Amino acid sequence: MPLTDDSTILVPIDVSVAEPPDQVILKLLRPVNIVVLGYYPVPKQTAPAHLKEDHEAEATERLANIVSTYARADHDVEDVLVFTKDRRDSLDRIAEQYDCDAVFVPGEAEAIGQILVPLRGDVNLERIISLVGDLGQASSAAVTLFHSVAEGTDPSQGEFILRGAADRLSEEGVDRDRVDWKLSEGGSPKRDIIDLVADYDLVVLGETEPSLRDRILGAVLTPILDEIEKPAIIVRDTA
Amino acid sequence: MSDRNGQLERNIGFLEAMTLGGGTMIGAGIFILPGIAAEGAGPASSISFVIAGFVALLAALSLSELATGMPVAGGSYHFVNRALGGFFGSIVGWGMWTGLMFASAFYMIGFGQYLVEPIPFLDGRALIIILGLLGLALIVGVNYYGTEESSQLQNVMIGAETAIVLAYVALGLFFIDPANLDPFAPTGPSGIIATTGIVFVSFLGFEIIATVSGEVKNPSRNIPLSMILSVVLVTILYAFVMIVTTGVVQYETLGGSLVPVSDVAVVFMGSVGVVAIVAAAAIAAISSSNSSILAAARVNYAMGRDELMSDWLNVTHERFGTPHRAIVATGAVTTVLIAAGLNIKSIVALLAEVASFSFLVSYSLVHVALVVFRRADPEDYDPSFTIPDVLYPAVPVLGIVLSVVVISQMAPIIILLGMGVVGVGVGWYVVYVRDHAIDRGLIDDAIFPTGDAYRVVVPVANPKTQRDLLRLAAATARAHADEKTPELVAVNVIQRAEPSPEQNIAAERLERQHHLLEATREIATEIGVSLRTVAMTGRHVDETILEAILEENADQVLLGWEGTRTRQGHVFGPNLDSVVENAPCEVCLVTLHDKTIGTTVALADLGPHSPSAARRAAEFATVDATVPTLLNVQQPAHDSESAVERGEAVLEEVAREAGLEPEEYKSEVVVADDTETAILETVNHYTTICVGLSERSDASRMIFGTIAERISQEATSNVGIVRGPPGAAETVVHPREEQLPK
Structure with missing residues (x-):
């Protein structure tokens, strides 16, 4: 059980390689509870139990080192070590098991100054806002809310959503002058987001429903993530 | 606090299990075997496939029950080893390993045949063998370096291959000349059965699902479903392919063909059909051979885990994380088998039939293992899929009988080679396993009786206290050295419970258990007392310990006790009370x-x-x-x-x-x-x-x-x-x- 009612974020870390913890991310995630998922990728050729036999000790040590850098007094840091052939399976399972609000996707960022938050109507809005609120409290980053409406629809609907979200953010303790919004009309929202991300240091976006094709072929990861290199936080859709 | 014990993810979903099992089965057999099958049984070869499919289905039923009861890596080997002990475990382990090598060689020669035949100016056995070896080298290389679970690519490939086979059947049905189907069974029943022995190799794909059952998500549902469904679907498909193949082209003409399916396809699909068939056959051969090498490595790992195989062979690669030595060893033997094709004309049928033999022997023992598990009814045996009462014991009995019938119709040379493979397993048991194995089956004693011993059973669970417990137990056992041989039996019980269908707890516990029992062996060697180890799984620890005491015919049981009284109605603790009360021997509870x-x-x-x-x-x-x-x-x-x-x-x-x-x-x-x-x-x-x-x-x-x-x-x-x-x-x-x- 988390110590606080702040959000819980799942942070995946590849424990098959030794990497120093990312200071930028450490700082960013200070105001939330963390579940560190140390995953050890297993090739198709090997039974996970087999690799575990050979590498559990070193993986455990690496994970312990990383977890100790995350440890703070006011928030929970839990950790899980998994030997897996597909980290997405483990991400899904552990996120569910630990009741995580969001999953962190590592990327390249020098510092977190600008956060992009694409919103899709009411879907998952409350969770996204409350998470951004948690993160915003501890940093001075500026937040840009983004929404896209289909061509020919009334843009005031989109404005309403953005304005409402901005209000909610200020209630969460993020100053109004740090919050900006962008409304796009027509075009592909996915393309818009990918283009926009270049100017930001972090994206916080809601999980998308997997399409039927994705379900059959097994690719549930948001396609946007494949095309951006910035860190992202995917807010889970548990409703 | 956090759980620092590494968890094991189950990554193989239903669809992946189907493509793994079904893909291997649809795979190479369908393209290579029809010629040989038509030669052996004429149009009735479709019946051979149905019989082979039926035998496979019986094995799949028994395997499903065993695999849902013990969903960890190893397949048939693991179940037989647990039920029947290291002797038969060694036979099945080696049988599966060599069977997979023979099958893999068979696929790769078929691969060579399909690539060489359509190109008129390329011909000759040597080229087929060279292509086969190149294909194998590619597969071994890829597996040495390791690949990610790229199920998408695999799904697409198997999907395309299946679509081509389906198109072949669907179109071909219109081109069947009824005259070709007469006589339907030119070689009579014995020819049909003899052909069954060759084509049985096509069905080993479902075994691959059992081999990776430690990685299958929601195993209680997906393992039985994918194994049984893939066998049934593939049997139906094979029967149709044979009817189309022998219906379109006269079976006597087919018999001489190395590439029967493309020879038939050219009749009604033209050169486009040939290209499609060749492509499908190549994909099929590669993917089937690949799965076989994967499965072989798993069998090796499982044998290593039970101390039936040397650890050296099972080391994972430092950088790639692959069991590279096992893969290379598999590849090396397969290379020799493919190369043997240079001198042996009917190499394809030979490889197929020896692989069939190995797996028929393995499946017979799997059926026996099922009966042993059911009869012994150990507490740990609680499969979520059980063969319905009306079909038990019909399934295992019929499975054994049919396997024997099929084997009996094989050529003497095949039986000789097959017995050679069995002999390798027996020899391995004698020179290696007997001194190493941790697991003791239920009937090992029947084969190699241990003599009259004063036996002290020591349940071990705590690495800190087990040394002292064993010392005390040894002292007790030695006090009877005058009349009986002192012998200790260390028992560890894994409590069964799987919290999430997507996590492989069973394998984690198994590993811990083996470490614990290995440690007890070391201690026993130090003390200089004879010790056997028994690994058990059960829902209730106390009942399982009692079962071990009974099975071992123990004279005494020596248990460690923390010394604290629990309040909830137990005297010594939930795991101890019933043992203290009911053990049919002397009991000593030790608090250190x-x-x-x-x-x-x-x-x-x-x-x-x-x-x-x-x-x-x-x-x-x-x-x-x-x-x-x-x-x-x-x-x-x-x-x-x-x-x-x-x-x-x-x-x-x-x-x-x-x-x-x-x-x-x-x-x-x-x-x-x-x-x-x-x-x-x-x-x-x-x-x-x-x-x-x-x-x-x-x-x-x-x-x-x-x-x-x-x-x-x-x-x-x-x-x-x-x-x-x-x-x-x-x-x-x-x-x-x-x-x-x-």
Whole structure:
């Protein structure tokens, strides 16, 4: 059980390689509870139990080192070590098991100054806002809310959503002058987001429903993530 | 706090399991075998495929039940090893490994044939072999470096290949010339059965699902479903392919063809059809061969896990994480088998048939394993899929009978080669397994009886205490060295429970268990006592330990006890009570407070278990070569003389019943008003105390006994609480109450 009612974020870390913890991310995630998922990728050729036999000790040590850098007094840091052939399976399972609000996707960022938050109507809005609120409290980053409406629809609907979200953010303790919004009309929202991300240091976006094709072929990861290199936080859709 | 024990993810979903199993089956067999099959049985070869499919279905049913009961890596090997022990485990392990090598070689030669045939100016056996070897080298190379679970690509490839086969069947049905189907069975029933032996190799794909069952998500649903469904679908598909193939082209013409399916396809699909078929055949051969090499590595790993295979072979690559040595070894033997094709004309049929033989033998033993598991009904056997009652024991019995029938129709040379493979397994057992294996099957003893032994069963769970427990057990067992061979049996029980269908707990626990048991073997070697280890799984630890005691025909069970009484209605604890109460042998519960065993004392009163306690004290004393003391405490009588005499009389009686000669023990009689306090004070002078349980009441509920309980709770020395052999309580002549002066 988390110590606080702040959000819980799942942070995946590849424990098959030794990497120093990312200071930028450490700082960013200070105001939330963390579940560190140390995953050890297993090739198709090997039974996970087999690799575990050979590498559990070193993986455990690496994970312990990383977890100790995350440890703070006011928030929970839990950790899980998994030997897996597909980290997405483990991400899904552990996120569910630990009741995580969001999953962190590592990327390249020098510092977190600008956060992009694409919103899709009411879907998952409350969770996204409350998470951004948690993160915003501890940093001075500026937040840009983004929404896209289909061509020919009334843009005031989109404005309403953005304005409402901005209000909610200020209630969460993020100053109004740090919050900006962008409304796009027509075009592909996915393309818009990918283009926009270049100017930001972090994206916080809601999980998308997997399409039927994705379900059959097994690719549930948001396609946007494949095309951006910035860190992202995917807010889970548990409703 | 956090859970630092590495978890094992289950990554293979239903669809991946289907493409893995079904893909391997649709794979190469369908493209290579029709020619040989048509030659062997004419149009009736479709019946051969149906019979082979039926035999496979029976095996899939038995395997499903076993695999949902034990969803860890290893497939048939693992189940047979657990049920029938290392001897048959070794036969099946080697049988599967070599069977997969033969199958893999068979696929790769077929690969060469399909690539070479359509190109007119390329011909000749050598080229086929070279292409086959190149293909194999590619597969071994890729597997050496390791690949990610790229199920998407795999799904697309298998999907395309299946679509081409379906198109072939669907279109081909319109081009069947009924005249070709007559005569339907030119070689008669024996030809059909003989062909079954060759084509059975096509069905080994479902075994691959069982081999990776440790990685299948939601195993209780997906394993049986994917195994049974893939066998059924593939059987139907094969039957249709054979009808189309022999219906479109006369079976005698087909017989000589190395690329039967493309020869038929050219009739009604033209050159486009040939290209499609060749592409599908190439993909099929590669993917089937690939799956076989993967499965072979898993079998190797599982054998290594059970100490049936050398650890050296199973080391994972430092950088790639692949079991590279096992993969290279598999590839090397497969290379030799492919190369043998240069000299042996009918190499394809030979490889297929030997692989079939190996798997028919393995599946027969799987059926036996199922019957053994069902009959022995160990607590750990709780499969979520069970063969319906109406089909049991029909499935395993029919499975064994049909396997034997199919094998009996094989050519003598095949049977000889197949027996050679079995011989490798037997030889391996003799030279390697017998000294290494941890798992002991239920019938190992039947083959290599261990002789008359004084057997002490020691349930182990805690690495910290097991050394001392084993030392005490060894001392006890050695005390009987005159009449019987001392033997210890270390038992570890895994409690079964799978919290998430997507996590492989079973394998984690199995690993811990094996480490624990391996440690006990090392300790036993150090102490110099013969020890066997028994790994068990069960829902209730106590029941499983009792089962082990029964199976081992134990003389004594020695258990570690933390010494704390639990409150929830248990006397010693939920895992111990039933063992203490029901074990059909002597029981000793040991609480360790002190590292040394040192001087020992037994509380000798007229309780029913006093003589056993005295014996234990004498036995434990041998650890540090001390002399045991028998202690009796009396309340002062009117003259103190008679109190001491009375105490000494009791001691002599207990010593006599315990079989201790007067020079083998020291006596101590204490006279005190408060006997309990006196006992507690006195016993603490010794490092190890043995005390009998008081008695049994009518309801057969054990009563701890106030003094035994106080000693166990308050003593600072090591405490052994002893219960004599069953029936000891009834043989007591003088109940304790009557003896104690009021």
